[in-house]
Amino acid sequence: MMRFLLLFSRQGKLRLQKWFTPIPEREKKKIIREMTTMVLARQPRSCNFLHWKDLKIIYKRYASLYFCLAIENHENELLALEVIHRYVELLDKYFGNVCELDIIFNFEKAYFILDEFLLGGEIQETSKQIVNRCIESSDMLQETMEEYMSKPAF
Amino acid sequence: MSPSVPLQEMIRAIRSARTQCEERGVIQRECAAIRAQFRQADNGGRSHNLAKLLYVHMLGYPAHFGQMECVRMIASPRYSEKRVGYLGAMMLLDEKQDASLLITNSIKNDLSHSNQYVQSLALCTLACMGSAEMCRDLAPEIDRLLRASNSYIKKKAALCAVHIVRKVHDLGELFAPAARSLLAEKNHGVLHGAVVLITELCERSPETLERFRKTVPDLVQIMKGLVISGYSPEHDVAGISDPFLQVRILRLLRILGRNNEAASDAMNDLLAQVATNTDSTKTVGNAVLYETVLTVLDIKSESGLRVLAVNILGRFLLNNDRNIRYIAMTSLQRIVGTDHNAVQRHRGTIVDCLKDQDASVKRRALELSLALVSATNIRSMMKELLLFLSSCPLELRAQAASGIFNAAERYAPSQRWHIDTILHVLTTAGGDVRDETVPNLIQLITNTSELHCYTVHKLYRALLSDISQQSLVQVACWCIGEYGDLLLRGECQETEPVQVTEDDVLDALETVLQSHMSAPATRGFALTATMKLSTRITDNVDRIRSIVSIYGSCIDVELQQRAVEYNALFKKYDHMRAAVLERMPVIEKNSPGHTNGESTREAVKEVQPAKVKQAETLLPQQPTSQVCDLLDLLGGSEEPLQPNPAVGSTVPVLPISTSSTAGGDLLDLLGGLEPTPLTSAPTVTVYEKGGVTLTLSSEKQSDSGLTVTLTACNSTDSDISSFTLQAAVPKSVQLHMKAPSGDSLPARGAAKVTQMVALSNPNKVNLKMRIRISYTSQGSAFQDTVQVDSFPEH
Numbered sequence: 001m002m003r004f005l006l007l008f009s010r011q012g013k014l015r016l017q018k019w020f021t022p023i024p025e026r027e028k029k030k031i032i033r034e035m036t037t038m039v040l041a042r043q044p045r046s047c048n049f050l051h052w053k054d055l056k057i058i059y060k061r062y063a064s065l066y067f068c069l070a071i072e073n074h075e076n077e078l079l080a081l082e083v084i085h086r087y088v089e090l091l092d093k094y095f096g097n098v099c100e101l102d103i104i105f106n107f108e109k110a111y112f113i114l115d116e117f118l119l120g121g122e123i124q125e126t127s128k129q130i131v132n133r134c135i136e137s138s139d140m141l142q143e144t145m146e147e148y149m150s151k152p153a154f
Numbered sequence: 155m156s157p158s159v160p161l162q163e164m165i166r167a168i169r170s171a172r173t174q175c176e177e178r179g180v181i182q183r184e185c186a187a188i189r190a191q192f193r194q195a196d197n198g199g200r201s202h203n204l205a206k207l208l209y210v211h212m213l214g215y216p217a218h219f220g221q222m223e224c225v226r227m228i229a230s231p232r233y234s235e236k237r238v239g240y241l242g243a244m245m246l247l248d249e250k251q252d253a254s255l256l257i258t259n260s261i262k263n264d265l266s267h268s269n270q271y272v273q274s275l276a277l278c279t280l281a282c283m284g285s286a287e288m289c290r291d292l293a294p295e296i297d298r299l300l301r302a303s304n305s306y307i308k309k310k311a312a313l314c315a316v317h318i319v320r321k322v323h324d325l326g327e328l329f330a331p332a333a334r335s336l337l338a339e340k341n342h343g344v345l346h347g348a349v350v351l352i353t354e355l356c357e358r359s360p361e362t363l364e365r366f367r368k369t370v371p372d373l374v375q376i377m378k379g380l381v382i383s384g385y386s387p388e389h390d391v392a393g394i395s396d397p398f399l400q401v402r403i404l405r406l407l408r409i410l411g412r413n414n415e416a417a418s419d420a421m422n423d424l425l426a427q428v429a430t431n432t433d434s435t436k437t438v439g440n441a442v443l444y445e446t447v448l449t450v451l452d453i454k455s456e457s458g459l460r461v462l463a464v465n466i467l468g469r470f471l472l473n474n475d476r477n478i479r480y481i482a483m484t485s486l487q488r489i490v491g492t493d494h495n496a497v498q499r500h501r502g503t504i505v506d507c508l509k510d511q512d513a514s515v516k517r518r519a520l521e522l523s524l525a526l527v528s529a530t531n532i533r534s535m536m537k538e539l540l541l542f543l544s545s546c547p548l549e550l551r552a553q554a555a556s557g558i559f560n561a562a563e564r565y566a567p568s569q570r571w572h573i574d575t576i577l578h579v580l581t582t583a584g585g586d587v588r589d590e591t592v593p594n595l596i597q598l599i600t601n602t603s604e605l606h607c608y609t610v611h612k613l614y615r616a617l618l619s620d621i622s623q624q625s626l627v628q629v630a631c632w633c634i635g636e637y638g639d640l641l642l643r644g645e646c647q648e649t650e651p652v653q654v655t656e657d658d659v660l661d662a663l664e665t666v667l668q669s670h671m672s673a674p675a676t677r678g679f680a681l682t683a684t685m686k687l688s689t690r691i692t693d694n695v696d697r698i699r700s701i702v703s704i705y706g707s708c709i710d711v712e713l714q715q716r717a718v719e720y721n722a723l724f725k726k727y728d729h730m731r732a733a734v735l736e737r738m739p740v741i742e743k744n745s746p747g748h749t750n751g752e753s754t755r756e757a758v759k760e761v762q763p764a765k766v767k768q769a770e771t772l773l774p775q776q777p778t779s780q781v782c783d784l785l786d787l788l789g790g791s792e793e794p795l796q797p798n799p800a801v802g803s804t805v806p807v808l809p810i811s812t813s814s815t816a817g818g819d820l821l822d823l824l825g826g827l828e829p830t831p832l833t834s835a836p837t838v839t840v841y842e843k844g845g846v847t848l849t850l851s852s853e854k855q856s857d858s859g860l861t862v863t864l865t866a867c868n869s870t871d872s873d874i875s876s877f878t879l880q881a882a883v884p885k886s887v888q889l890h891m892k893a894p895s896g897d898s899l900p901a902r903g904a905a906k907v908t909q910m911v912a913l914s915n916p917n918k919v920n921l922k923m924r925i926r927i928s929y930t931s932q933g934s935a936f937q938d939t940v941q942v943d944s945f946p947e948h
Contacts (some may be wrong), residue, residue: 014212014213014214015212016212017212019376019823022248022249022250022283023248024248024250029214043511043512045476045511045512046476046511046512046513046514047476047480047512047514047515048477049477049480049481049514049713050514051514076401076405076441076444076445076448076478077481077700078437078438078441078444078477078478078481079397079398079401079441079445081437081441081477082391082397082398082438082441084399086391090551092414102167104169105162105165105166106208106239107208107212108161108205108208111241112241115278119278119281119282119310119314120281120282120313120314120316120317122313122316122347122350123346123398124309124310124313124343124346124347125309125343125344125346125394126346126389126398126399127342127343127388127389128344129387129388130343130372130388130503132457134271134306137271138237138271138676141233141269141271142233142234142237
């Protein structure tokens with residue numbers, strides 16, 4: 001199972017955090033600090049896999065964002081790379097040529113998309129189109145409900 | 155999608171803050187506004203307030219005051235508010251917060267909501283932060299959803315069930331039947347969820363595993379469908395149909411086929427098909443191949459399939475992608491024990507990976523290379539490993555050095571090669587080797603007597619070039635001290651002859667002594683070596699004498715002590731010098747004797763009487779003292795005898811045994827210096843109580859002098875510590891107690907403590923002695939007194 005997913009910028013600013021196990025707040029902050037230090041210190045063309053405590057850390061850099069996924073020791077690292085890539089593709093499809101700013105200003109949408117793709121530390125849906133369709137339907141539901149109630153969304 | 159304006163305005167405001175302080179100010183204002191809004195009655199902006207708070211929380215600021223708002227929002231009928239409320243619950247609440255219990259009811263209600271997206275919110279939150287109580291509460295509901303709902307909900311319910319099983323193991327039984335039936339679904343999302351659930355159930359309970367073995371044919375069928383099916387736009391990733399599902403099925407097959415012949419047979423064909431047909435040009439394909447290889451190697455597969463798997467790993471090793479090389483080595487590491495020959499075939503590639511730029515790859519390559527060293531390839535492998543050692547990153551050096559030592563010890567083709575290798579390691583990475591290396595190496599050198607000449611020449615040359623590597627310098631000094639005569643003789647069979655004069659050698663040692671790079675232990679080595687040379691060289695003894703006397707006033711107490719003792723050796727005991735400084739005997743590897751406590755003074759080790767008999771000295775040995783304090787310096791300290799290679803870093807020092815005084819203040823026992831044969835004195839047991847036995851033996855030294863040896867032994871089952879003896883004698887008798895050999899008696903007589911008492915009875919009164927014994931055993935202190943009225947004499 002996956003333990004956590006972190007997105008942070010090259011300056012170490014956190015853009016998204018998803019934890020799949022219950023961890024106290026202070027511990028979370030500590031882990032975030034350690035991850036950012038470890039990953040940002042890596043050379044540009046090095047291996048995407050790290051060892052940290054008893055977990056494997058898979059990280060990949062997309063433009064200015066680092067995606068950092070922690071998986072348990074028995075998981076498939078190459079597949080984890082694919083999971084990260086799939087999430088980026090989903091974001092890209094939704095926002096249209098996604099960039100870091102999109103994720104900053106629409107962080108709650110990024111979470112919603114993630115929650116349609118992963119659940120409880122496992123992959124929930126393997127088809128890109130289905131995930132996209134579900135997100136669109138949820139958004140539609142939100143808007144129609146809001147229109148119906150004639151109140152603005154967010 | 156309409157942008158959420160107030161939220162984005164706030165984000166813009168925060169980002170435009172130029173300093174941390176400014177940002178804090180903005181956030182404080184916003185938080186105050188949010189708090190005020192929360193306290194108000196229902197207004198339209200609730201969801202954007204909570205969204206703002208969540209953003210602030212992500213930046214790292216406290217947001218716990220939003221927890222109750224999350225609970226309220228989740229209970230709201232509006233979808234937008236529920237959505238943000240549940241998101242807030244997942245971010246701010248976890249099972250340890252009390253507020254999380256309050257949402258249990260909302261989740262329960264929403265699980266049966268008419269709208270599937272609301273249901274999905276509830277399922278998502280439950281799977282993310284559901285506590286054990288919540289899981290127990292809602293498990294029947296999840297089971298219902300597993301059976302009767304649309305595929306969108308079913309796939310989420312399956313993963314929810316996985317979470318529940320992880321939290322509450324017993325509930326696995328509840329979900330097993332539903333999981334079984336889910337395998338018949340066509341929807342990939344549901345199938346994936348079902349496979350994950352079954353995997354979880356099988357990992358938790360062996361009985362469930364047995365039951366699910368029957369599903370192997372179904373799984374094989376599904377997998378075959380995926381592999382040979384044509385292009386499916388829904389699930390295709392770079393030509394592979396649904397790699398995520400394929401990998402999960404392969405993992406489940408691994409668990410089901412492990413240790414089971416029948417199941418493994420059923421999947422053989424499939425695995426072969428996947429292994430050969432999967433396109434390995436992209437990462438996706440390699441991910442599937444990787445999982446296949448792991449499965450093949452873990453189940454009872456036929457040998458042809460295993461060879462295929464190892465070959466795939468071999469291909470991975472040659473891949474340009476670093477990640478693939480890394481995982482290839484990780485997998486090979488796992489099977490190097492079982493399929494050693496198969497892995498050996500790829501040794502060349504693995505050794506090449508030692509030169510890779512990436513630190514992770516290097517680490518893996520090192521571990522694998524060390525595992526692949528064998529008697530046949532030792533020479534070539536060692537060449538590569540030594541090359542690696544000279545250029546490897548710092549964090550790997552210690553591991554590499556110790557790995558090389560182990561390999562050298564096990565497979566050394568010749569003694570000379572072994573010594574050469576160790577010397578090479580010491581010159582390149584001397585700072586990173588373990589402490590036992592020095593005594594181990596010394597012991598190795600003494601054991602190869604035919605190579606003494608060669609070794610000392612090599613070490614001398616190494617010493618001349620570089621004195622910064624402490625381990626190397628220590629060994630070099632020791633060898634020069636021991637075999638200096640061979641060095642000066644000049645000729646040597648194994649290396650080219652080189653003329654070394656006595657001054658050269660003494661210069662080298664003096665450089666070590668004076669250099670600021672030398673550690674105190676190293677200087678000790680050098681001083682002792684200088685001293686030893688005094689018997690091995692002919693001309694420059696005066697120079698040695700002057701060096702030794704200079705260090706008699708050195709600030710370092712250890713060096714000072716040695717220098718003073720050596721001085722004494724020159725002055726008063728010159729006649730003994732030759733015997734004392736003779737060549738050391740061969741050191742046995744596991745010699746008895748142990749350090750007393752964690753003495754950081756390397757000079758002191760305990761010696762057993764039996765070992766002492768081997769030494770050239772014929773004098774009655776006295777146990778060494780644990781604490782060489784300054785008083786002992788004047789009183790004539792007992793110097794340690796042969797070094798003990800099994801124990802930490804030791805300094806082999808001359809076997810002096812003096813029981814005399816340099817200052818002459820204390821009792822003069824010159825009689826003890828006469829070479830008297832070591833005959834065993836008759837012993838008498840004077841005390842035996844509580845498992846502690848004290849025996850006494852005495853030896854007449856002179857007309858009025860008597861040496862009494864007290865030996866204590868512990869036959870109980872627990873160790874005794876702080877064992878001390880005190881003695882009292884009649885008024886006219888003079889008593890001098892030497893330091894005991896130790897103060898702890900290990901259980902069951904594993905070792906003894908001896909203590910010498912020197913008595914002088916000039917008036918020849920009737921000798922009596924009262925001995926007080928005190929010690930600590932099992933946490934409590936004991937004390938006892940015994941009177942000895944007669945002494946056995948011979």
